Amino acid sequence: MRSIFYTLPFILLFFGYAAHAQEETLSKEEAIDLVLENNLGIQVARNTKRIDDNNASILNSGYLPTVTANGGGTIDRQNTEGVLANGETRKAEGAETRRYNAALNVNYTLFDGLGRYYNYKSFKERSQQSELEVKQTIETTILQLFTVYYEVARLTENTNNLEQALEISKDRLTRARYQFEYGQNTGLDVLNAEVDINTDSINLLNSRQQLRNTMRDLNLILNRELSTGFAIDTTVNFVPGLEMESMHNEAKINNVRLQIVEKDITISNYNVKVARSNFLPTIGLTGTYGWNESNNNSPLAFSLQNTSTGVTGAINLTWNLFDGGRSITGIKNAKITYENQELFKKQIALEVERDIRNAWDSYNNALYVLEVQEKNLQTNQNNFNRTDERYQLGQVTSIEFRQAQLNLLNAELAKSQAKYNAKLAELQMLQISGQLLNVDF
Known part of the structure; x- marks a missing residue:
């Protein structure tokens, strides 16, 4: 046991040095800027938006004419024989045309x-839906970002509390x-003090390992080098003045799921x-400008060379009076799809209402737990x-x-957990209400 006691401080010293060999603090604003610029999922979504924008352009509308050019040439060699009106017979060997x-x-x-016309308007709506x-x-990625960001913050606080607990055990x-x-x-x-030091040292080592792993998770979301070191901002600011009725009304108007299904309808x-x-x-128009030339060296030919140019224009009308019922079937299916979208909208509306009410209750419960x-x-601090x-x-x-020390440590860890749980509950509620991108973090 003494060998463990003497080995652990050196391990902690090494990892403690690695933990402090970090870059400057990664603020919440910097994290948002990095994820908006680098996150691969957001880049894919933006590229999809570019495709839909291209589809909604005038070049894909069918309103522009089509212009084609064609040309060709033939060479014909033949042996011919003919009788003229005066009875004379003439032959042409290898006459070329x-x-x-x-x-x-x-x-x-x-x-x-x-x-x-309606296809073009549909492409326009699809472009807006893609936006x-x-x-x-972006909302989903930012919520994921802060879920990991605040987990790094929580583990940072936990590690600091465990370091303090270890110092108390050493004293x-x-x-x-x-x-x-x-x-x-x-x-x-x-002996009891030494055992407690070993326990605190192991807990600290585990906390530091979890912290390093979670920092890699955050770097993955930010799409940067996984080994990039950084400190974290552990402050939490709550959005003031939130009200249930206001959140419910905002969700009906600004919830992105509802807006997307509106575009589907x-x-x-x-x-x-x-x-x-x-x-x-x-009804369509067609026009052609053509050039033709023919050369014939046969002595039997009426004309040795002929050249013609000309313009041709036409208007045509096509009316498919009956196509075997495919058009009728297409209309029926399109109407059914429209009805399904209306039903899906009602389902999404109910789900959003449920989600916002659940999120509001979770948020208030989390705030109450944080207060407790x-x-x-404070009670455990005074007791200790x-x-x-x-x-x-x-x-x-x-x-x-030792029991008073553990009670204080557990209270510190529980308070840290409650603080970040409350903030994440707030962010989830803001996402459902469509306000996540309109607040300061």
Whole structure:
């Protein structure tokens, strides 16, 4: 046991040095800036938004004409024989005919039953919906960020409290040794003090290991080098003046899930109108500018060379009177999809109302627990101070002193846990109400 006692301080010294060899404090604002810039999930969501923006551009609308160019050439060699009107026979060996052509074609749809119009509006809605999905990804990522950030803060406080507990245990061991040397106690008090130091040292080592692991988790969210060291801001500020009715009203308007399903309903409505456009005719314009040339060296040919250019224009109408029932089926299915989106909206609305009420209760309960833990910490602090004074006077045993020390440590850890639980409950409530990105952290 003594070998363990002498080894652990060196281990703690090493890890303590590593823990203090850190970079400057990572503030909450800096963490948010880093996650918005570097997080891979947010980058993917933004790239998806770019795709939807491209789809919603005029180049993908069907409103612009199509222009095509084509050209070709042929060479024909033949042996021919012919009889002229005067009875003369003529032969042409290897008579060659060359033909060339080129054309420029323009096609434009004047009317397609308004299908492209509603498709274009649907793409616009999808682009706006994609922006909401980016916001949703950002909200989820920031909540994840602060879940890990505050866990690092909690473990930092726990580690500091455990370090203080270890120092108290070391002072107790020194005092026990002096008392044993002067015959004021038995060697059992010294052994108990050494055992408690080993226990505190192990707890401190475990806490530091958990802290390092959680710091790597935070670096992963920030998408930076996992070994990057940093200190953490352990202060917690709560948003003042939150009210249940206000949070409930904000959730009905600003909850991103509700906003996304609203876009789904709008897009489904446009899809019904697109399906109906199949019953209307399509009117289009076509235009062609062409050039043709033919060369023939045969003595039997009526014309040795012919060149023509010209412009052709046309208007056409296509009306699909019956397509076997596919259009009718498409309209029915589009209407069913629209009805499903309406039902899904009602379901999301109920879930959001439940979530905001649950979040509000959790938030208030967490605040109450924090208040109780703060009072409990003060009580245990006073109890430990009095026990420490009486222990120095020899009026309490080492076991009673150790119990008071553990009670104080547990109260410190519980108060730290309650503080960060309350803050995370607040952030979850703000996310549901759609206000997470509008507050200071």
